[in-house]
Amino acid sequence: MSRIAIVQAYVLPGALMVLTGPLAWSMGDGPVDIARKMCLAPMFLLAMRGLRTFFPEAKDRTRSLPTHLEFQFLVSGLTAINIVLLATPANDEVFWQMVRIVVLTTVVMTAVNMALFWHERRTHPKQDDAGPNLTNL
Numbered sequence: 569m570s571r572i573a574i575v576q577a578y579v580l581p582g583a584l585m586v587l588t589g590p591l592a593w594s595m596g597d598g599p600v601d602i603a604r605k606m607c608l609a610p611m612f613l614l615a616m617r618g619l620r621t622f623f624p625e626a627k628d629r630t631r632s633l634p635t636h637l638e639f640q641f642l643v644s645g646l647t648a649i650n651i652v653l654l655a656t657p658a659n660d661e662v663f664w665q666m667v668r669i670v671v672l673t674t675v676v677m678t679a680v681n682m683a684l685f686w687h688e689r690r691t692h693p694k695q696d697d698a699g700p701n702l703t704n705l
Contacts, residue, residue: 569622577622581610599663607649607670619643629689636685637678644677645670 569577588609592602623631623639631639648670 581613584609584613600666603663603666604653607653611646611649614642614646619646637682640681640685641674641678644681645674647677648673 585606588606589602592605597605619639619642623635628636651673652666652670
């Protein structure tokens, strides 16, 4: 992806989040509901295209560590937001507690996924070269 495409991929969801916040506030929503709606805005866009559009699975073995870290961070963040939105349907939780759970879950899941990625890359080096026949798989 070009740098312009990368910026566009982050600007549109970010702009939608920024627009969703004041709109939800103007409707009289509380901080927790505003945060939920702001989280759902980019999730909607990502669900429509999918992260694998930006990070094709075919390139997983050759992907650089920073790019794979970015992918794992995004997947973990989406999963954490889903967990918080589904596990805390009531409005009685504190806003910062919800944010802390999302951040903690994202960081832990990213660390676990990166450890698994490094382990797989170390134990199975250069498996993407199947060779001229199928017996090399």
